[in-house]
Amino acid sequence: MSEFIDPPQTANTNCTAEQYEADYARSLSDPDGFWLEQARRLDWVDAPTKGGEWSFDPVDITWFADGTLNLCHNAVDRHLADKADKTALIFEPDDPDGEVRTLTYADLHREVVRMANALKAMGVTKGARVTLYMPTVVEGVVAMLACARLGAIHSVVFGGFSPEALAGRIIDCDSQFVITADEGLRGRKPIPLKANVDAAVDEHDTPVKGVLVIAHTGADIAMKQGRDHWYADLASEGDCPCEPMNAEDPLFILYTSGSTGKPKGVLHTTGGYGVWTATTFHYAFDHRPDDIFWCSADIGWITGHSYVTYGPLLNGATQVIFEGVPNYPDHGRFWQVIEKHKVSIFYTAPTAIRALMREGDRFVTAHDRSSLRLLGSVGEPINPEAWRWYRDVPGEGRVPVVDTWWQTETGGIMLTTLPAAHAMKPGSAGLPFFGVQPQLVDNDGGVLEGVAEGNLCLTASWPGQARTVYGDHDRFVQTYFSTYNGKYFTGDGCQRDANGYYRITGRVDDVINVSGHRMGTAEVESALVLHPHVAEAAVVGFPHDIKGQGIYCYVTLNAGDDGSDALAEELRQQVRKEIGPVATPDRIHFTDALPKTRSGKIMRRILRKIAENDYGSLGDTSTLADPSLVDRLIEGRVSG
Numbered sequence: 001m002s003e004f005i006d007p008p009q010t011a012n013t014n015c016t017a018e019q020y021e022a023d024y025a026r027s028l029s030d031p032d033g034f035w036l037e038q039a040r041r042l043d044w045v046d047a048p049t050k051g052g053e054w055s056f057d058p059v060d061i062t063w064f065a066d067g068t069l070n071l072c073h074n075a076v077d078r079h080l081a082d083k084a085d086k087t088a089l090i091f092e093p094d095d096p097d098g099e100v101r102t103l104t105y106a107d108l109h110r111e112v113v114r115m116a117n118a119l120k121a122m123g124v125t126k127g128a129r130v131t132l133y134m135p136t137v138v139e140g141v142v143a144m145l146a147c148a149r150l151g152a153i154h155s156v157v158f159g160g161f162s163p164e165a166l167a168g169r170i171i172d173c174d175s176q177f178v179i180t181a182d183e184g185l186r187g188r189k190p191i192p193l194k195a196n197v198d199a200a201v202d203e204h205d206t207p208v209k210g211v212l213v214i215a216h217t218g219a220d221i222a223m224k225q226g227r228d229h230w231y232a233d234l235a236s237e238g239d240c241p242c243e244p245m246n247a248e249d250p251l252f253i254l255y256t257s258g259s260t261g262k263p264k265g266v267l268h269t270t271g272g273y274g275v276w277t278a279t280t281f282h283y284a285f286d287h288r289p290d291d292i293f294w295c296s297a298d299i300g301w302i303t304g305h306s307y308v309t310y311g312p313l314l315n316g317a318t319q320v321i322f323e324g325v326p327n328y329p330d331h332g333r334f335w336q337v338i339e340k341h342k343v344s345i346f347y348t349a350p351t352a353i354r355a356l357m358r359e360g361d362r363f364v365t366a367h368d369r370s371s372l373r374l375l376g377s378v379g380e381p382i383n384p385e386a387w388r389w390y391r392d393v394p395g396e397g398r399v400p401v402v403d404t405w406w407q408t409e410t411g412g413i414m415l416t417t418l419p420a421a422h423a424m425k426p427g428s429a430g431l432p433f434f435g436v437q438p439q440l441v442d443n444d445g446g447v448l449e450g451v452a453e454g455n456l457c458l459t460a461s462w463p464g465q466a467r468t469v470y471g472d473h474d475r476f477v478q479t480y481f482s483t484y485n486g487k488y489f490t491g492d493g494c495q496r497d498a499n500g501y502y503r504i505t506g507r508v509d510d511v512i513n514v515s516g517h518r519m520g521t522a523e524v525e526s527a528l529v530l531h532p533h534v535a536e537a538a539v540v541g542f543p544h545d546i547k548g549q550g551i552y553c554y555v556t557l558n559a560g561d562d563g564s565d566a567l568a569e570e571l572r573q574q575v576r577k578e579i580g581p582v583a584t585p586d587r588i589h590f591t592d593a594l595p596k597t598r599s600g601k602i603m604r605r606i607l608r609k610i611a612e613n614d615y616g617s618l619g620d621t622s623t624l625a626d627p628s629l630v631d632r633l634i635e636g637r638v639s640g
């Protein structure tokens, strides 16, 4: 049986196979010409004449550098001419019986102006950093757009991060303003957003001077005089023009985890990111004006930035935004929302697909999915079994599935098949998007040709590429461009088949992907060693049926301390406090020592193999200072 599945034939498509071939070739031979044309998807105050001006050694990247535009104008105001009455947002609340809020582009414009005026009243100006700690509700999207309108730089922090983590991100970008809600709601569980902001700001030395609070659940919360403001009190409808921005002015910062150190503030700029998200949305989802698009991501992650806020609205699309979870009130919630709002394009993560697959088909088939014409997956490798289920059951075997690979740093989709153009291969992301030049290299940097497996690099810049790490360009250079000089290294392992299709095998660095959430093992280790009983910790990933990867922690204790269930629970709580519930360890393995080389380096390869229950390939253990430790670690392996 062929692994490839032909796409359904579609009469009106944004891209045929022939067009892809021609446009992809042109995007490499004449990138400036190609991207200056794509840039016309947006309205510019001053149209750019320059395309990409970039170097990966030294690292300096610009696109459309002489262009001026505002992305809020592009996402909202410019649609007023012909789409004022078109639905922009359909908000589906956590509670299936709760109130659905529908906003036209005219409504969205009014809301964004109200929010921008509220931000101005707090003192937000062009270039100011504004931290958002918000649920995925209308005001979350509106707040991002209002920042863009004023030229302020938003930094959204996912609501599943703790006050400690929030404080760290506020301090790192010297953010004086926070936008939050009284609470969020996920599966009826309230998330104490405002209380967390209070803990972050009151217990740390932050520069915060203004907190804007949206009344969402109506919970009784504390308001600090002079610092905290109810949104309703500051919102006003007066005129609020869009600030003209240079294409290379920053649009947002988004913190993401890497192999070492604290999370990095990845910085995206205005013009290139706008063009990239607008173009990828148009092609990868083969978007048509009458589509109802739904991306289930939280706005706290890059997917929520690029394919909730910017990509769809830049294209004048109609989309659903959803605050809830896939399993409340039951495992049919996604399909119920699709039926209710007649969703035609649905974009979600493998972890949700796997979790729902496990619950059985009846939750899916209970709902009408005839409106669906395209399904998408993002965030982690999707195993072929889950891919097939997604297509066959929710997709009734009739709709194409796109498996889109990209990263916070890439700004938008980089590898995917195009829905009407390319055969699909379950488990493979597929082909490079326009302008994307993937390269596989071995561990020594040797370039691998043809059918191969190696480390995935990108050899040329693309408009949506992150420009720097906020406040630390050296770290940007070190993290992404120093492993293989002159190339952007993704941190992912990858295979290329005879058809040129790419399949991501997972991270090859010390980053793990837990339910599509990117986690630095070093961050979890730092959180663990803060506990007074812990001497040392080493954290690795292990395969997890639902989450993709789970968090496995090896912990050594101080002399005289014993590992107990109670202590393991304390350590879990410690990590939740330092990072947040998203980083809760799955397994804690107390050990008397960690495997080290004679020079004292922890041999993580061995720890990974033991956590994976893969003892056959432990490799050379003779360089260990204490070879007998391996047997003790295997014996003590924590499972289930």
Ligand code: PRX
Pocket: 256, 302, 303, 377, 378, 379, 380, 381, 382, 403, 404, 405, 406, 407, 408, 409, 429, 490, 491, 492, 504, 506, 507, 513, 516, 517, 518
């Ligand atoms: O390992 C890859 C995995 O997610 C990483 C990027 O994580 P983040 O920056 O949080 O962005 C996630 C949403 C774009 C990548 O380095 N990843 C993302 N999409 C896929 C994937 N792995 C396999 N297949 C994908 N489609």
